[in-house]
Amino acid sequence: MDQVSIGGGQTLTRVPFSDYQDPALLDQEQRLLFEGPVWNYLCLETDIPNAGDWRTTFIGRMPVVVVRTEAGGIAAFENRCLHRGxxxxxxxxxxAKDFTCVYHAWRYDLSGNLKSIAFSRGVNGKGGMPESFNPDDHATRKPRIETIAGLVFGTFSDATPDIETFIGPEVSAALHRIASRELKVIGRFTEVLPNNWKLYAENVRDSYHASLLHVFFATFRINRLSQGGGIDVSDNGGCAVSTTHAPTQETDTAYDGIRSVDDGLHLSDPSMLDAENEHGDTVRQQILSVFPGFAMQRTYNVMAIRQFVPTGVGRTNLNWIYLGYADDTPRLRRRRLKQLNLAGPAGFVSMEDGCIGNFVERGAVAARNGVSLLEMGGNGVESQETRATETAIRGFWKMWRRIMGQ
Ligand code: FES
Ligand SMILES: [Fe+2]
Structure with missing residues (x-):
């Protein structure tokens, strides 16, 4: 494939470090990208099963409320009072039956429509809002909502295609595989990442690092690049799924001589990796990503959603949602919880992802004119039957640059 050229002569194999560092990009990304032609993960349908149930979430840095309406639908609106914000x-x-702002008690219905204003006629005939003020002239910002496999997504752009088209057939298949039964949240917390959100968006698309940075993966043969698998990238470049199959060979010398793997190590309690094959296939791990801020994984019996939310140019909230199935047996639920020691900020695997973005921030602090290099697996964004590739990261940047006009 030809080198993919971007406006200004850039290629997808080079990312200027200023793209992670420029404070001005934070507002541009909010306006053009998060509020642009993309699908933002909001919550699980099961988070709001009954009319009046609500959850707060984010579209980029914008706080958002998601609500189950009286009619059984899902509404979402910017979590910002129309009075003074x-x-x-x-x-x-x-x-809730409705929402009342704590500051001056302006009241909203479940769909986020302004319904009443305290003291709007004033007190004892004095003060109050002018006659000309009409609540109907003031509306909260409401994203368009779609659901897929029990997950709720929102977009502010009419130009965003339906979610199935947006994520493409391969990511859709992986999503439906993981969400093949009703999901149940079994844990949630927020991990603060000391780095730009795009370094994490790259990380979840980078299955080439997994068995090298995460020594646990390769040592205990959960995920090695020599196992079968590959990466599928959506047509728009922004969504991807990496798949790892079970090892087929007893002896695997692919990692011999790589300093990060020590085959002399053994788990003193191997039961942590006792896996139940719930789908009757050879897939051991799948990590899927939806542009811009969503990832979902399944490793053995571990399932989790990761929503990443920028809170500053060099700071990101990583919202972890641990998942089981609603009909898990107690034994299977215990197994999931035990295997979840792989995930999270202190997880045997995920802990390194919590610091690697900051290693990049610190390494590149004086490199505004330098570039990050993305040549593994070529220079295109096509799907590949290998995970020794950076194709999905190049896909992320293809979409980022198209939307940002860069
Ligand atoms: S800011 Fe909400 S009622 Fe005043
Ligand atoms: Fe990782």
């Missing part, structure tokens, strides 16, 4: 909902989740 206070958060309308302060907690992570709850149940």
């Amino acid at each position: 206070s958060l309308i909902c302060l907690d992570n989740a709850g149940h």
Whole structure:
């Protein structure tokens, strides 16, 4: 494939470090990208099963409320009071008949429509809002909603295609495989990443690093590049799924001589890696990503969603949602919880992802004119039957640059 050229002569194999560092990009990304032609993960449908159930979430840095309406539908609106801008909902989740802002008690219905204003006629005939003020002239910002496999996504752009088209057939198949039964949240927390959100967006698309940075993966043969698998990238470049199959060979010398792997190590409690084959296939790990800020993984019996939310140019909130199935047996639920020691900020595998973005930030702090290099697996963004490739990262940048006009 030809070198893919971007406006200004850039190629997808080079990313200027300024793209992670420029504070001005944070506002541009909010306006053009997160509020642009993309699907933002909002919550699980099961987070809001009954009318009046709500959860707060984010579209980029914008706080958002997602609500189950009286009619059984899903509504979402910017979590910003139309009066003077206070958060309308302060907690992570709850149940309500309507929403009243804490500051001056402006009241909203479950769909985020302004319904009433305290003291709008003033007190004792004095003060109050002018006659000309009409609540109907003031509307909260509402994203368009779509659901897929029990997940709720929102977009502010009419130009965003339906979610199935946006993520493409391969990512869709992986998503439906993981969400093949009703999902149940079995844990959630936020990990603060000391780095730009795009370094994490790259990391979840970078299966080439997994068995090298995460020594646990290669040592205990959970994920080696020599196992079968590959990466599928959506047509728009922004969404991808990496798949790892079970090892087929007893002896695997692919990692001999690579300093990060020590085959002399053994787990003193190997039961942590006792896996149940729930799907009857050879897939051991799948990590899928949806542009811009969503990833979902399945490693053995571990399932998790990761939503990454920029909070500053060099700071990101990583919202982890651990998942089981609603009909898990107690034994299987215990197994998932035990294997979840692989994930999270102190996970045997994921802990390194919590610091590697900051290693890049610190390494490249004085490199504004330098570039990050993405040549593994060529220079295109096509799907490949190998994970020794950076094709999905190049796909991320293809979409980022198209939307940002860079
Ligand atoms: S800021 Fe919400 S009522 Fe005043
Ligand atoms: Fe990783």
